[in-house]
Amino acid sequence: MNSRPVSIKDVADHAQVAVGTVSNVLNHPSRVAERTRARVTAAIAELGFVRNDAARQLRAGQSRTIGLIVLDIGNPFFSSLARAAEDYAAERGSTVVLGDSGHDAGREARYIDVFEQQRVQGLLISPVGDLTARLEALHSRAVPVVLVDRKDDLKLFSSVSVDDEAGGYLAVRHLLDGGRRRIAFVGAGASIQQVADRMAGARRAVGECPDATLEFVLAEAMTVLAGRAAGERVVQAGPARMPDGIFCANDLLAIGVMQAVLLIGGLKVPEDLALIGYDDIDFAESAVVPLSTIRRPTELMGRTAVELLLGEIDDTQSERRQVVFQPELVVRGSTGSRITAQI
Structure with missing residues (x-):
């Protein structure tokens, strides 16, 4: 039994078209004649082909994924914040991938490495300690960063926090x-x-x-x-x-x-x-x-963090903003x- 994932070449062979034709059906369907497009679409369905967006994004050097690292997802504050961030990102066409550092600096560093390797659009992070140098390095490689639940007094990064x-x-x-x-x-x-x-x-x-x-x-x-x-x-x-x-x-x-x-x-x-x-x-x-x-204001914090991050993605020269919400008794x-x- 062959457990190898179905490739674009497999689809092309099955539909008796060129690999480039399958690629056009997936990415630029208007360029392909309707009858050919129908044949390729049928082959995709019959073979169970699933496109590898991660590989495609790596080749393109871009992604529609946002990394979010929180201190403790078991704390309902962070789970509510993450949900709000996910909902707002989805409205803007992006997906949030969550990492839980568990207050562990080593685990946090590994998540940062993984998200960078996956070419995330940007990173939202509630840091364990002082990550200034590491996050500056990310920013220099065109990965914008927004601090969550932590104000950046140096104003190197945008941040969303509470007083x-x-x-x-x-x-x-x-x-x-x-x-x-x-x-x-x-x-x-x-x-x-x-x-x-x-x-x-x-x-x-x-x-x-x-x-x-x-x-x-x-x-x-x-x-x-x-x-x-x-x-x-x-x-x-x-x-x-x-x-x-x-x-x-x-x-x-x-x-x-x-x-x-x-x-x-x-x-x-x-x-x-x-x-x-x-x-x-x-x-x-x-x-x-x-x-x-x-x-x-947990939900507002999550949405604001994504909003700040997407703003920096759209305009890399935008001013870093420190949004500080006031608590309520x-x-x-x-x-x-x-x-x-x-x-």
């Missing part, structure tokens, strides 16, 4: 305005720029309140399980060190912390401990105590008195 420092401030200011004074911030380390920015906002808010304190609780990752583990450590530290307000660097961590507080600590939310997250993922509103959070039961849960 996370303002978001951190909003979150902790809300806890302070609710009378909370022993604040804990749960995050996966300042090496993640978004976490560092949210922490900076939290510090600024606490600095405005002389009798308030801020403690950093390290989470191993930005996941529900990591949040639950961090929450367990908070509960096990005992009443003397128990915060009365917790700000988590994302909603997944906050949901995990809530589970630990309710199931292990036996505490009431929000009476004993107010809790606020970040991102406003779908699960936030449906948590056992609906989660207060900081909302980011969403108040739900986890920081208010409307809804209480105790397990």
Whole structure:
């Protein structure tokens, strides 16, 4: 049994035409007589020929594919952003191919290599660390780059981000305005720029309140399980060190912390401990105590990133733009008195 893919030559032999005629049917059908075109089309259907667009694009040196590398596709924020980017790219005749770096710089580098080898139109990336040199090299080879969920202060690349420092401030200011004074911030380390920015906002808010304190609780990752583990450590530290307000660097961590507080600590939310997250993922509103959070315009970020990238593809001399969206406070039961849960 021959498992070799059907080639253009196979189609040409079957239809008894030249290879160039098959190529014209595929790419310039108006150049081929109707009867010949019908014979070639029938041969394609009979043989099950599938055109190799990747090879064609490599020969042409161009593509209709956009590479997108995110930090964690398991985070609903990134999956929603990716979906919005895909939808808008499709409207503009392009396709988004997704890569998940998993916060791993080596894995991120491999994705960049693969996308460059595939001659993508351009790259959207939420970088793990400082990729300035690598991305500049891409740009010099006519692969435009747009940073996603990260502002480029050097203005070398266009970027789409949210003012996370303002978001951190909003979150902790809300806890302070609710009378909370022993604040804990749960995050996966300042090496993640978004976490560092949210922490900076939290510090600024606490600095405005002389009798308030801020403690950093390290989470191993930005996941529900990591949040639950961090929450367990908070509960096990005992009443003397128990915060009365917790700000988590994302909603997944906050949901995990809530589970630990309710199931292990036996505490009431929000009476004993107010809790606020970040991102406003779908699960936030449906948590056992609906989660207060900081909302980011996820879908708008995805569409804007593609729009900026396609703009640079159309005009390589276009000005680099830094689009920064403002976060929004969403108040739900986890920081208010409307809804209480105790397990």
